[in-house]
Amino acid sequence: MTNLLLFPILIPILTASVLLFFPKRIAAQRAVTVVGLVASIIAALFLLRTVMTDGVQAVTLGSWPAPFGISMVSDPLSVSLVLTSLLITLGVVVYSFRSIGEGREKYFYYPAILFMLTGINGSFTTGDIFNLFVFFEVLLLASYLLIVLGGEKRQLRESIKYILVNVVSSAFFVTTVAMLYSVVGSLNMADIAEKVTEIGQSGILTVIAVMLILVFGLKGAIFPLYFWLPGSYAAPPVPVLALFGALLTKVGVYAIIRTVTLLFPHDPGFTHELLMILAILTVIAGCIGALAYYDLKQIVIYNIIIAVGVILFGVAQMNMAGLEGAVFYLIHDMLIKAGLFMLIGVIIAITGTSNLREMGGLMKTYPGLAWTWLVAAFGLAGIPPLSGFFGKLLIVQGAFEADNLWGGIIILASSLIVLLSVIRIFIHAFWGEPMPVKGTSAGIYRGLLIPAVLVTALTVFYGVGTEWLRPLMWDAAEILHQPSIYIDAVLKE
Amino acid sequence: MYAVFVIFLPFIMAALLPPVHRLIGDRLIGWYVMAVPLILFAALVRLIPRIADGEIVSASYAWIPDAGIDLAVRIDGLGMIFALLITGVGTLVALYSIYYLSPRESLGHFYVYLLLFMGAMLGVVFSDNLMLLYTFWELTSISSFLLIAFWYHRKGSRYGAQKAMLITVMGGVSMLAGFLMLYFMTGTFSISEIIGMRESLSGAPLLIPAMVLILLGAFTKSVQFPFHIWLPDAMEAPTPVSAYLHSATMVKAGIYLVALFTPLFGGLESWFWSLSIAGIVTLLWGAFNAMKQNDLKALLAYSTISQLGLIMSLLGFGSVALSESAAGDPTAYAAAGFAAFFYLLNHSTFKGLLFMVVGIVDHEIGTRDIRRLGGLMSFMPVTFTFAVIGSFSMAGLPPFNGFLSKEMFFGAAVDVASGQPFAGGAEVLFPVVGWLASVFTFVYCTIIVYRTFLGPSQPEKIDRVPHEAPKGMLVAPGILAALVIVIFFFPNVVGKYVIGPAMSVMFPELSRQADLVPKIEAWHGFNLPLLMTFGVIALGLLLFITFRHWKKVYRVAPFRWTMDSIYRSMLGAGEAGSTILTDLYMTGRSRDYFAFIYLFFLVTVGGMLFLTGAFDPDFTRGPVGIFEISFVIIMAFAAIAMLFVRSRITATLLNGVLGYSVAIFFVFFRAPDLALTQTVIETVTTVLFLLCFHFLPEWKPEDSPLRTKVVNGIIAVGAGTLVTAFGLTVQGYDVYESISGYFEDSYKLAGGSNIVNAILGDFRAFDTMLEVVVLFIAGIGVYTLIALKPKKGGDDVEGK
C-alpha cells in the first residue's frame, strides 16, 4: 500500500466531510466520528507495523520525483505521534459525549476535532516544509473554531489573543519558509537536509534555523513565547482543553525536533546551545507558574510548559540517550496531559468550580477519581515505574553524557515542583473537610471518568511496558541522530 | 525466586486485600495482614544461618535490560538486619493495630497502605539495582504520605503528609541524580558491580558530587539536621504507623543507604566528615528539642531524630576503617560500624516499645499531652513497667540493651577523637557533644516516666477514667520489652548471627582479614565510657530537677529557631513569589505579548545574524525602477498613516491601498495569477468589512502611556529593519541549486502550460486541497460564532 501512511490523515478529513451532511443529528455525529477514529487507529497500527518491519515509509504525492512533489514521510517518531494523537482524540471524543453539551455538538464540534486531527497528523507526517505550514494552518483554523465554539464571553476574549498571536506566528513562518526557499531552493525537508549536509550550513542557514525555532517555539510554548497559552487554553471547555493541552504544543515541539535534528544539525554551538538555554528557562518559568495558581486548569496548563522544556532539553543534548528520552517523554506527556485534563474536568463537573480553595473531601464520595488522579499525578512527576520516569531518566543521562551537569540536575529538580503542584490538587480536592458541591449524576460521572481512567491506564502501561516500547523509541531516536536514514528513504525513488 | 517472593508477597496480599476484606470482615482482616510479616519473618530467620555463612541469596529478572535496569534482588547480611526489623516489628505493629484501630476507621485503606509500605521497604533493602532501589525508595515515601494523612480530615495530617513527602521525595530525586552519576561513571546500575569498582572510581571527578547527592537522599529520609523537620509533623499518623515507619523502619532507610555505600565511599575524608558532623549535630539538636516537648509523640519524634543522628555518626566513625591512612588498627574503627548496627536494632526495640506505650496512653486516656497526665502508675501498672523498661534502655541504663550500645557509642567517639587520620580538629568535640546529648536523653527519658506515670494525678484534666489497656494490646509491647532485656543478657548471639554478616558486607575486605565482631560485655571495667555514663546520670538528674528554672533558654536565640519556620516561609514565599512574578508578565494585553514576540525575534534572530557573521546585504540584484519605488513609498505612507487615522473607514481604505499595491507588485513581477487572486481577495475582504461595519463599536484611540508607545515603536521599527536586512542578505545566496527549473516543463509533465496552476492543481495539489479546507473551516467558524451564542447572562461554568 503506497498510500498507507496517508490514511491517518485522510480518514479524519473524509469523516469530517461526511459529518457535514447531517450536522444536527447528534447520535449519528457521535457514531460516525468514533467509527472514523477507530478506522484511523487501525490504519495507524498497520502503518506502525510496516514502519517497524520495512523501515521509513515515504511517498511523494502525484507520482512526482522526490524534491518536486510533496513528500509525506512516516518514520517511527511520526507514526507513534500519529497513533498517540488518534488514541487521545478517541478518548476525548468519548469523554465529550457527557460533557460538551448538545449546542456544540450540533455546531460542527466533531468535524472541527477531526479537521484539527488532520492538521496534527499531517504536521507529524509531512516531509515538506511548506506543506507543514499548510497543515499548521489547518490545525490552527480548526483550533480557532474549537476555541470560540460556544461563544462564551471568556472564550471570545481569550480567543482573539490566541488568534492574533497565531496569525503573527504564521506570518513569521511563511516569511521564514520564503527565506529558506530563497537560500536553498527547495522545500522538501530531506532535500534541504541533504543539500545542507553536502554544501555546509552557512551562517544564514543558522539564522533561519533560529527563526524556525522562534516560529515553532510560539506554537510549542517555549520561554519566553508561552505567554499566550495559559489564558487561551483555559477558555474553552475541558475536552477542548484536553486536546489542545495534549496535542497542539507537541506539534510545535515536534517541528523543533525536526528542525534541529534533520534540517540544521550542523551548527550546535549556536542552535542547540540556544535551544538548551531556552529549554531550561522554559522549565523554570513553567515551575514558577505551576506554583502560582490555585486553579486546577492553570496548574496543569503550566505543567505543559514544564514538559515542553524537559523534552527540548533532551533534544538539545543531541546524543542517543537525550533524544530517546525526549521521544519517550514526548509521548508520555501527550498521554498524561490528556488524562490529567480529563480528570480535572471530572472534578470541575462535580464541584462546579476550578478553584482549589473551594473544594475538599472528595475522597469519601469519589474514591475512584481520587486514586486515578493520584496515579496520574505520580506518573506526571516521574515516579517509577510510571510513564514519566524512563524518559526523564534517559534525558538526564544524556545531559550527563553531554557534560551538562547542572541542566540535568535542574530537570530532575523540576520533578519536585511538578509533584508539589499536582499533589496539592490531591490534598486540597480529595482530602480535607468535604465542601458543599454541585454534584453530578452518576451517569455523567461514569461517562466522564471511564475515558479518563482508560487514558490514565494507558499511561501506566506505557510506563510499565517500557521494555516493549524501546525498539520503537530507539529507532525513532536513531533517525533523529542519523538523519541520513530519513533522507535516503525520501530521496531513494 | 525466593528473594523476589519475599518482596512481592506484601504487594500481592495488598492487591488481594479488598476482596478478602469483604469476605472476612473488619474483625479478622488485621490477622490476615499480620500473617504477611510473620510468614516473611519466619522465612528470613530460616535464612539466617546461610547468610551468616556468607552466602548471598540473589535473583535477577530482566526489566529494561538495555538500559541496565533489572529486577535484581539480593539478600545479604546488611539487607537482612533491616528485613528482620521490617518483618519483625511489622508483625508486632500489625498485632498492635488490631486492637488500636477502631473498626469504624477505614481499615481497608490502612492495611493496604501498610502492606504497600512493607513491600516497598523490603524492596529497598533487597534491591541490587540502583533504579529498582530508587523505585522502592519513592514508594516508601508515597505510602508514608498516605499513612500520615490517614485521618485526612485533619489539617495537621494533610500538612504533615505533604511536608514529609516533599522533603523525602526531594532527597529521593537528588539521590537519583547521584545514581545517574554513578551510572555515568561505571556504565551499570548493579549495586554489587559498582561496589566492586571502588578502585577504578577513586579520583573520578563526579565521585564527590555523586556522594553528596546520595547523602542528601539518605539524610532526608533518615531525618538528619536540617531535614529532620518533617518527622515531628509526621506524628499526625496513627501511632502504629509512627512506631513502624517513623521510628523502626522507614527512617532507617537512609542508614541503610549509607551502610550500603560505605564500601564505595568509605575512607573518603568528605564522607567521614559529612556523616560524623551531620550525625553529631542531629544527635544534639534532636535531644535538646525533645526535652521541651509537651506532646509525648513529638518528644519521641525528636528522640528518634537524635538517635538516628547517633547511628549516622557511628557510621561516619566506622568509615575511617576504610581509609588507607588510618593510624593503628582499622578493626578498632570498624567497631563503630558494629555499634551502629547494634544501636539500630536496640533502638527499634525500645523506641517501638515506647511508641506503643504512648499509643496505649493516648488510646485509654484520650490525650498524650504531659501537662494533663500524671500518676498513671497505679491505674496502668503493666504499661508503666513497659515505659520504665523502654525509657531506661533509651537512657542507657543497665540491665537493658540500650546500656550496651550507648557504652559502645562512647567508646567509638573517644577512639575517633584520639586517632582519626583526617586533619580537622572538630573530632575532639564528638565525645563531648555525644555525652551532652546523652545527658539530655536521660532528662527526657525521665520526663516520659515521671510526668506520665508518677507525680500528681490530674483527673480533672482528662475526660476518661484511667484504666489498663486490653490484654491484646499489651502483647506486642510485651514482646518488645522482653527483647530489650534479653538482648542485654545475650548480646553476642545477635552480634554473631545478625550483625556479623552485615559487617562483612560493609567492610568486605577487612572482614576477610580480621574478625569484626567484638565480644559485647555488660561489664567492661571502670573505663572512660562507664565514667561518662555515671556523669550522664548525675548531671541528668540535676537538669531534670531544675528543668523548670532553665526552661526559658528555649526562648533565647538560636535555640528558639526552628528549621520548621524556615520551611514554612520558603514554601509560602515560593508560592507568593511565583504569583507576583507570573502576574508581572501575564498582563493579558495582546499589545505586551506582541512586544515580547518581536523583542525575542530581535534579540535571537538579530543576534544570530551578526554572531554568525551571516549579515551580508546584497544590493546588486537588478535595477529598481521608478514604479517600484513609488509604490513602495505609497505603501509605506499608507501603513504609517493607518497609525494616526481617527476613523475606521479611513483605516479600511488605507488597508485596501496596501492590498491593491501588493497586487500591482505581482504585476511588476509578472505574476498575473497572483495579481488576479490578490485583487479579488482584496475586494471580497473589503466587502466583508463593510458588512461588519455596523456591528463594530466606537473606534477608540489607543491610550497607552507615551513610554510604552515609544518602546513599542522602537521594537516595531527594529523588527521591520531586521526583516529587511534578513531579506537582503538572503538575496545573495545562490550556492544551492533551486528546484524551480523543473516546473518550467509543466506542459510536458502535467499537461498544463500555466505553471502556477500546474503547481496548484498538480505538483502541490495537496497544499491547495488543504488550503481549501482551511477556507472552509473559517467559513463554519464564522457561521457557528454567529449561530451558536450563549443565552444572555449565561455563566461560563463547564459542562451543561
Next chain:
Amino acid sequence: MKSSDVILQTATKVVFFLIFLFAIHIFFAGHYTPGGGFVGGLLTASAIVLLLLAFDLKTVSRALPFNYTIMIAIGLLLALGTASASILFDVPFFTHAYDYFDLPLFGETSLHSAMLFDLGVYLVVVGATMNIILTIGSDD
C-alpha cells in the same frame, strides 16, 4: 442591506452574468493561462456578493437556493475523491491522469483529472465564501 435602486439592480443583473461567465472562463482557462478553481470560485462569490448588494438577502436566496454547507461538503469530497482515486490504483496519492481529446466546440482539449479536483476547489471556495458572507450579512 435593502436596496431598491432600479439602475443598480438592472446593471447588476448584467454585470453579474458577465462576472460569472468570466469566472467560468477563468476556471477552465486555468490550465493554460492565468486562472483556476480558486480564483474562479472567488470571482463567482464576488459576483453573488454584488447581487446581494443590489437586491436583498431573501431575493438572492430565492434566486440561488443552494445550501452552501452541502456545496462545501460536495466540493471537499470531489477534491478528496479525485485525489483518492489514485489509492485504488496503488500509485501515490494525487497522481493525476490526463489525455487529449478532440471535443466539439472546444477543439483539442486535454481532459485532466486535475480539472475535477479544481471543480471541487471551486465549489468549496464559492460555498465557504458565501457561507461567511451570508452569515455575517444575515445577523442582526
